[in-house]
Amino acid sequence: MDLFDDLPEPTQSCASSFQLMSFVFYFGSSSSGLISAASPSPTKEEEEEEEKEEEKRLKRKRDDADCHAEREDEEPAEIKKVCKEGLPVLKGFVAARRGERDEMQDAHVLLPDMNVCLCALPGHVSQVSFFAVFDGHGGARASRFAAENLHANLAKKFPSGEKETFDKLMKKCLLDTFRQTDEDFLKKASSQKPAWKDGSTATCVLVVDDTVYVANLGDSRAVLCRVEAAAAAGADGEKRSLTLSLSREHNPTIYEERMRIQRAGGTVRDGRVLGVLEVSRSIGDGQYKRCGIISTPDLRRVQLTANDRFIILACDGLFKVFSADEAVKFVLNVLQEGSVEQKEGLTEEELRFDAACQQLASEAVRRGCADNVTVILLSIGF
Template sequence: MMCTLTLLVEGSRGERDEMQDAHSIVIDLWSLEDKDDSKIEAFKRKRLSFFSVYDGHSGAKAATYCENVLHKNLLNNIQSMLEMKMEGLLDADDALCNSSGELSPKHITRCILDAFKQTNSDFIKIVQKERLKDGCTAVVALLYGDLLYTANLGDSAAILAAETDCRSLKCFPLSKEHTASVYSERMRIQKAGGTVKNGRVEGVIEVSRSIGDAAFKHLGVICTPEIKIDNFSTEKLHPHFVILGCDGLWSKMQKQDVVKFVGDFLSAESTHQAVEEILEQQDLQLPDENLLSVEERVKYKVQRTVRYRKMTVQMAVKALVNEAVKRGSSDNVSALLIFFGKNKF
């Protein structure tokens, strides 16, 4: 799983007056630390990458707030948990929590849950002070070593495209939908004293879990995400890419259709011809390769490979968003595509 990641995000306002989606891409979450604590440096060998898409409603403030804050809250929680682990204050009964002090899935899950809770609590204070109605859904992917943690609340979603034994790409959902029409969600809302009318809480909002939406929090609209953990080092799957998207994408495209569309686009000869033509034009601006040293040639080839992958993924995610709009999505449409570099297009 430790491989180069190539990822791009694309968004479309659709027919809405305002773009209320937001996203975060942090390849190295460790780099955002504001503390210099050499005692926990040994625990940072594992990759820690954070990706998210936020779909705002009743305004963009909740999504923008999460874009700037949620991953920082998560990092602070992980850092605090590592310090507790180092001091022997955490149990080590988890089989995946080894003697090196790495955090177990149970610990990381607690960090994620607390980050969502704190982000919602802090934002609620802001909206109550400013009398705002903003809220947002969230879908988050956290890579910690070989483990992929997917956390979501609301109707945004994440999928994994992986190669099976028959060498075809198959879609594996990484999240569940949280709307007022889902039985278990509706039961919780009604138990809290809320009502569901026409599939909406109090006839107003469709999602049953969110950040913000202060007026509905006492009516069973919670900020607790569902978390799924996938271990790519042990499963007999060959992950190719992950897509995070808001409901504007999924409302017009089935998840398996999305996997097929992106997979076909990434492998299409026409895609690679287009990328190669662009790169050849860019190469004309560079010095003659024959004038470069051996070291410079190696560096150039590596950089060209990176540009090739980035441009291909960028074209794929843009084509995906355009396809959703073409199929009739009038909502904001945002998609984040994470391609695992060990795979061929």
Template sequence: MAGSAAEEKTFRRFLELFLREMRMPLQESDPLPLRLQCDDFSLRPIHNRVVFALHSNCPCSLAAALARATADSVLQTDLSIHHLNKTVEDGADPKETDWLSVCVRLLELESVKLARLVFNSLFEMCCLWMKELPFHRRPQPYYETSIHAIKNMRRKMEDKHVIIPDFNTLFNVQVGATRTFFAVFDGHGGVDAAVYAANHLHVNLVRQESFSQDPSEALYRAFRLTDERFVKKASRENLRCGTTGVVTFLRGRTLYVAWLGDSQVILVRRGQVVELMKPHKPDREDEKKRIEALGGCVIWFGTWRVNGSLSVSRAIGDSEHKPYICGDADHSIFPLDGSEDYLILACDGFWDTVGPDEAVRVVSDHLQENAGDTTMVAHKLVASARDAGSSDNITVIVVFLRDPLASYISCRTDVRVVLNFS
């Protein structure tokens, strides 16, 4: 799997710690090492279950390769024992049986069985790779990424993020250019919508008919499908929450952006901010007109809010506020020419206190102070938002689109030019 000595060392360190902590294989009576999330584990694609099972500190490229290899292994086994057989419990009157309750109980049982199979298959794969890591050439181009997320002063952490630097490997895409996927989801009213979107949106994306030919359209449809399915889930489970979301999908040298709500992404090219999107705020003129045309209203209550409630005008979920809170994502396409420095994706907990130009200054200062080292860039950005007064959850992803050292050298050159002209 590893393509260099340093990368192999990092991968082996993770595998060693993971195997030591998991203490597997699991027997039928053993509890699962991780608590299942609120959405149905048994209905997730197998590779998604593996990503869920891995720790958040697993190197992204290793996670994608492990997920693909484990999924292939699981699919070679007999999965018929995990099919749901909706039989009535002994002694129950079929006419009086609460079929929904029976199905839910069966689903929980089969979810645990299937989860145990996935965990054990993952454990076996990690054991094999500890002995000999398969060589895997990094996707080209490969984008260095810096991520940091904090609960901050909020009672709960409702942000979720997704990093898939090797999309082709994870989904076994054999043809076409290298694809990468980055997303930030900012939940409100609870974390369920953000968790659901983080687990399903990229899967819904790859399943769209338009995925290969028109990723922008596929992103739009993936957002819509994710919203529709979460609304149904929320109705079944009496959930009252939603999430904003911003996604960047890179295919070769083309950048695709899709978003709902006020999580945002900016592009920095040669040190200058390039606007990629406009957040969905209730006071945005076109959003206000759309809401009022549907019979809703936008009023001031500390900030501009839809019907005096939510401060965003589009989101996944929020079924009690639809159709005013729209589930249709906006999307854009941007060709890249190689002069782009990096992307910054973040939730409103960051952007509400740090503007794009200030964010660029923070990154530039960090690169100069650390000779181009990107390790703590996202930490520095998060700290700048907190220091500026943000009390909200904060999530920041920085994706470097070219060698960070080039940006560092460019920064130093710009300083020398200024000095020469002063």
């Protein structure tokens, strides 16, 4: 059995090439002196002493060079790795709207370069990115706590194993990260007077080189826009886009979720746990944990290719008024529009993605969504 729910393989594969390069740095000591015309000539003893010192310096250099040559012969595995060619470049754009709510309870994280958070990368990994949306309920404390701590826990637990076991270790890492974040928040929430009752969904996209791992709790969602390869396009030669779901929603109306809740002694009324909570998995919600609410995410994995255009990562505020396919088509239409307002420091493509993200969130509010709306749009370039 596979470890992840993988998405369909791309119709046209995009091979990545790998290149190893070695850089040798040698630091030697050197001395320089300024001799004044009025300085006295060195004595014979001083000349002999200088000659001895010079011989010692030359011997040290020869020994260092011999030692370095031996290390190269004995330890070829020490050659340093540099970034692989052909890897995707992801750029994140975010738009957040409070809607008709009194408080903004969503939180988000954009870490296009997560390498800086990691102590060390496995030898076969070049780049790591992390993006997440957290949709709070009952307050904003759970979502903000998750936004501040989940990626930090992930960095501490990030696998350092070989390529052959990496997927297995990554699955354990993600499951442990969510469990740890939930336990830490519940401990903090229970220590408050009165105890916090906040909860939060979590949809996280972790990109390791060209592989996307998605971990999801609750009803926030992630979708991928993939353009069909030319060979699969229609007779008119025009490429068509596909909308691929990267996450699975968790609500009490789903059979497996309802059965777990009922086995734990909880009930589902009007599509809600105990008639109150809309989601069946979350971070926080300490008062519902005894009723079968868990913090175990669903995990999915997909390999990115040159056919992939962007990922939409958003809370349910967007998907209450947009289907996944409608959201993808809306973004594509904005990207294909004519002119965009120029802004210093942004390319035309970046301006288009930023405009698409902002307009998508605003359109959700215009269509009548009274909830908070947070949208992260990830552009994918090769």
